[in-house]
Amino acid sequence: MAHEQEECSKKKIQYPLDSNSYKILDEIGVGVSAIVYKAACVPMNSTVVAVKAIDLDQSRADLDSIRRESKTMSLLSHPNILNAHCSFTVDCRLWVVMPFMSGGSLQSIISSSFPDGLSEPCIAVVLKETLNALSYLHKQGHLHRDIKSGNILIDSNGSIKLADFGVSASIYEPNTGQGGWASSSSSSASRMMLTDVAGTPYWMAPEVIHSHTGYSLKADIWSFGITALELAHGRPPLSHLPPSKSLLMKITKRLRLSDYEKSHNQKDKKFSKAFKDMVGSCLDHDPSKRPSAEKLLKHSFFRNCKGSDFLVKNVLSGLPTVEDRFRETRIVNKNGSVDDETEEDPESDSATTIVKQRRISGWNFNEDGFELDPVFPTESREKQSESDNSDDNVVKQVRFGGETIIQDQKSDNSSYSNSGSPGAAGDDQAEIEAGNIEIIESESNVGGGGDFDRETVVGGLVILRRSLDEQRQQVCDMIAMFGGEVTREDQLVQLIEKLKMELENERKKNFELEMELEFLKLQISGAYNSTDN
Amino acid sequence: MKGLFKSKPRTPVDVVRQTRELLIYTGRAPDTRETKREEKMAELSKNIRELKQILYGNSESEPVSEACAQLTQEFFRENTLRLLITCVPKLNLEARKDATQVVANLQRQQVHSKLIACEYLEKNIDLLDILVSGYENTDMALHYGAMLRECIRHQTVAKYVLESQHMKKFFDFIQLPNFDIAADAAATFKELLTRHKSTVAEFLSKNYEWFFAEYNSKLLESSNYITRRQAIKLLGDILLDRSNSVVMTRYVSSRDNLRILMNLLRESSKSIQIEAFHVFKLFAANQNKPPDIVGILITNRSKLLRLFADFKLDKENEQFEADKALVVKEIAALEPRDRP
Numbered sequence: 001m002a003h004e005q006e007e008c009s010k011k012k013i014q015y016p017l018d019s020n021s022y023k024i025l026d027e028i029g030v031g032v033s034a035i036v037y038k039a040a041c042v043p044m045n046s047t048v049v050a051v052k053a054i055d056l057d058q059s060r061a062d063l064d065s066i067r068r069e070s071k072t073m074s075l076l077s078h079p080n081i082l083n084a085h086c087s088f089t090v091d092c093r094l095w096v097v098m099p100f101m102s103g104g105s106l107q108s109i110i111s112s113s114f115p116d117g118l119s120e121p122c123i124a125v126v127l128k129e130t131l132n133a134l135s136y137l138h139k140q141g142h143l144h145r146d147i148k149s150g151n152i153l154i155d156s157n158g159s160i161k162l163a164d165f166g167v168s169a170s171i172y173e174p175n176t177g178q179g180g181w182a183s184s185s186s187s188s189a190s191r192m193m194l195t196d197v198a199g200t201p202y203w204m205a206p207e208v209i210h211s212h213t214g215y216s217l218k219a220d221i222w223s224f225g226i227t228a229l230e231l232a233h234g235r236p237p238l239s240h241l242p243p244s245k246s247l248l249m250k251i252t253k254r255l256r257l258s259d260y261e262k263s264h265n266q267k268d269k270k271f272s273k274a275f276k277d278m279v280g281s282c283l284d285h286d287p288s289k290r291p292s293a294e295k296l297l298k299h300s301f302f303r304n305c306k307g308s309d310f311l312v313k314n315v316l317s318g319l320p321t322v323e324d325r326f327r328e329t330r331i332v333n334k335n336g337s338v339d340d341e342t343e344e345d346p347e348s349d350s351a352t353t354i355v356k357q358r359r360i361s362g363w364n365f366n367e368d369g370f371e372l373d374p375v376f377p378t379e380s381r382e383k384q385s386e387s388d389n390s391d392d393n394v395v396k397q398v399r400f401g402g403e404t405i406i407q408d409q410k411s412d413n414s415s416y417s418n419s420g421s422p423g424a425a426g427d428d429q430a431e432i433e434a435g436n437i438e439i440i441e442s443e444s445n446v447g448g449g450g451d452f453d454r455e456t457v458v459g460g461l462v463i464l465r466r467s468l469d470e471q472r473q474q475v476c477d478m479i480a481m482f483g484g485e486v487t488r489e490d491q492l493v494q495l496i497e498k499l500k501m502e503l504e505n506e507r508k509k510n511f512e513l514e515m516e517l518e519f520l521k522l523q524i525s526g527a528y529n530s531t532d533n
Numbered sequence: 534m535k536g537l538f539k540s541k542p543r544t545p546v547d548v549v550r551q552t553r554e555l556l557i558y559t560g561r562a563p564d565t566r567e568t569k570r571e572e573k574m575a576e577l578s579k580n581i582r583e584l585k586q587i588l589y590g591n592s593e594s595e596p597v598s599e600a601c602a603q604l605t606q607e608f609f610r611e612n613t614l615r616l617l618i619t620c621v622p623k624l625n626l627e628a629r630k631d632a633t634q635v636v637a638n639l640q641r642q643q644v645h646s647k648l649i650a651c652e653y654l655e656k657n658i659d660l661l662d663i664l665v666s667g668y669e670n671t672d673m674a675l676h677y678g679a680m681l682r683e684c685i686r687h688q689t690v691a692k693y694v695l696e697s698q699h700m701k702k703f704f705d706f707i708q709l710p711n712f713d714i715a716a717d718a719a720a721t722f723k724e725l726l727t728r729h730k731s732t733v734a735e736f737l738s739k740n741y742e743w744f745f746a747e748y749n750s751k752l753l754e755s756s757n758y759i760t761r762r763q764a765i766k767l768l769g770d771i772l773l774d775r776s777n778s779v780v781m782t783r784y785v786s787s788r789d790n791l792r793i794l795m796n797l798l799r800e801s802s803k804s805i806q807i808e809a810f811h812v813f814k815l816f817a818a819n820q821n822k823p824p825d826i827v828g829i830l831i832t833n834r835s836k837l838l839r840l841f842a843d844f845k846l847d848k849e850n851e852q853f854e855a856d857k858a859l860v861v862k863e864i865a866a867l868e869p870r871d872r873p
Contacts, residue, residue, distance in 0.1 A: 014671070017710040056759060057802045063763065067716040071675060074713050077626050087712040092758040092802060094712060140630070141589070 015085040026323045033058040052096040080133035082163040103154035104322040112325045117234040128302045129160035135293035138217045147223035149230050158308030218287035225282025274301040276367050283365040458520040465517045545604035552580040556616035578628035585631045588638040605642040609653045633676045637683040651687040665699040668706040678717040688729045695736045704751045719763050730776040737780045765808040785816045788825045817860045
């Protein structure tokens with residue numbers, strides 16, 4: 001209460017509502033439909049601010065959700081939450097003026113200077129401040145829905161703020177326009193559960209991925225647990241293999257080549273019991289067993305937590321500026337996408353292709369490895385043998401609420417699913433594939449369809465892209481394997497030749513795609529977050 | 534004795550009563566000492582939060598319908614809503630948000646299957662004047678705006694606002710430079726013009742002249758992108774609604790309206806173009822096109838056909854393509870009529 005009073009007495013300073021009052025200094029983040037600038041507010045002693053300029057004409061989000069986001073932000077008031085100073089339109093762009101957080105996002109800090117993660121005392125400070133914000137949000141009835149280190153910003157004085165309410169939702173706000181009124185007397189349970197998919201896949205709670213059950217505040221707690229792992233390892237779980245190897249890669253490796261590339265699992269880092277316990281409780285499968293944000297704050301891990309000065313000394317000192325880091329990532333990403341072009345999978349005939357999905361039924365938190373292990377549905381074993389024999393042209397995809405991803409990218413649909421397929425790589429190869437990968441029939445019961453979230457789509461694309469990488473790797477392996485056999489050598493050389501041709505084609509096609517993905521990826525990691533930097 | 538029983542849990546009725554007392558207290562002239570006043574304000578905030586928790590439940594418990602009914606009944610038994618609304622500017626941000634949510638929720642609460650909030654508002658309709666004027670105050674706009682949108686879910690209340698002088702003000706509110714406030718006003722405006730079909734149809738028929746004159750000049754021809762985009766979308770929603778067919782027929786018979794729509798079709802913004810098409814198609818599909826409309830369409834025939842030839846949605850949409858084909862066919866087949 002004392003805090004609230006204090007906030008209230010602080011009269012909100014009105015920032016000017018016209019673009020002429022702001023002088024753009026530098027670009028610090030870019031996304032599909034938004035650019036983030038570092039700018040000076042001239043009439044206010046050239047106070048440095050971050051301006052997120054959202055192209056409303058391009059933006060996937062409809063105006064109503066942009067309005068809700070903007071309103072949510074302007075009505076929140078907490079030291080650990082990044083507020084907007086003001087927002088106004090400039091032609092078809094919405095300018096959201098926010099405080100400039102000079103340290104940038106934790107994600108950008110980690111990727112530039114702490115590739116193996118932060119030290120535990122630093123993590124504790126970051127997480128505690130984040131929890132304060134989360135606890136406030138939850139008390140207000142808001143879900144953040146996209147908790148990750150990319151949305152945790154730090155200022156030069158070490159203060160931490162949670163940002164990006166692009167996908168936040170309120171359990172108090174009735175869905176505008178429809179429904180609410182008629183169900184006026186129904187219990188709040190329906191309002192407490194939101195069913196549309198939002199967020200970024202790696203951080204998503206299982207019940208969000210399988211969104212038919214709906215989810216509530218506890219989904220944020222899951223993402224918070226993932227964020228803790230992210231801060232500790234330098235990457236979210238299942239993306240801890242070098243950048244473009246992946247979720248899918250890791251899963252298949254575990255099933256087939258469990259001895260391959262496991263080195264990254266076994267870090268020499270040691271984590272405290274308290275930390276493991278705290279993270280473990282967040283990653284409970286049963287949302288109701290996860291602690292609330294408020295309860296988490298009392299966890300022993302946060303006892304004797306250091307202050308923001310500690311972060312200034314141990315994280316911020318010697319760090320490149322946000323602008324420099326942004327430029328850096330741009331260059332790296334450009335190069336990265338060029339490096340990536342090696343073999344690609346050939347096309348399969350999509351008309352005769354049976355689309356199947358492999359779903360992950362859950363995650364197990366492995367406390368020793370401090371990692372998440374995927375769990376597959378058990379019935380998949382039976383399917384496996386079937387697919388062994390029959391399905392040469394099987395398109396395999398891992399989808400996270402995948403329908404939305406696919407529908408949204410309709411035009412690219414076929415090329416994505418095809419590249420996810422080892423199918424026409426040659427029948428013999430496909431069989432080898434099918435034997436090694438567990439497949440179950442898709443149960444496409446993820447509802448909702450109509451509303452797409454940019455983040456979800458981007459996340460989905462990233463996963464698909466990684467699936468491409470994996471398939472490419474497999475083709476590589478196969479080429480190597482076949483190459484090793486002497487008897488059928490000639491035949492194989494031909495086959496390889498043919499494959500190479502096809503791959504060449506694929507590569508061309510995929511190049512553009514990858515460029516776009518890099519761009520989107522940048523947005524995930526960057527856009528708003530590095531912006532707010 | 535009193536000490537033995539630690540504060541007995543208060544009933545919903547108690548909470549409402551105490552809230553009311555505190556509201557009356559803070560409404561009085563500030564003759565009391567500052568510290569005492571602050572104490573009372575803090576207590577008031579706490580009570581409002583408690584009201585919210587009874588109505589919405591919290592993370593541990595669902596709301597109890599019996600408690601909600603008692604609360605609602607007590608709330609509207611006396612003048613608590615008026616006290617609360619007028620007190621909002623004095624509250625701190627958190628209490629303002631709580632108050633907004635309480636007011637919003639109360640509009641939906643039924644007591645003996647009656648919406649008693651509606652009955653109360655009908656008798657205290659001037660409260661709507663306060664809520665609408667919230668858009669003129671940066672600090673109040675979002676709170677009063679949210680309350681207003683809940684209140685106009687009652688048909689009689691919406692009718693009052695539609696027929697009041699406030700309606701004209703919305704054309705300016707929508708274009709306020711502050712995005713949050715302008716967008717909130719636009720949402721309310723849309724709600725007023727789409728929710729209660731018969732009321733809207735009646736309003737538009739009676740107020741056709743001034744309303745569409747304003748709508749065209751201030752909104753559709755605004756220099757502000759977002760205003761144009763929202764306005765053309767809303768116009769489509771209004772005209773395509775079956776209950777507004779009389780208004781629609783009138784609208785699509787005017788050459789001035791056609792001119793405005795054709796300009797919107799030429800916009801560089803795809804979103805605006807597409808929304809404009811949904812209105813333009815009504816002009817083309819009208820089976821009783823006045824001669825001047827036919828004339829304009831014929832004069833611009835080649836340009837229009839060229840435009841539609843490249844006109845596509847990002848996502849394939851059968852309905853859209855069908856509409857387009859129809860419009861193209863209609864325009865291609867037009868023949869100049871002999872003027873009488």
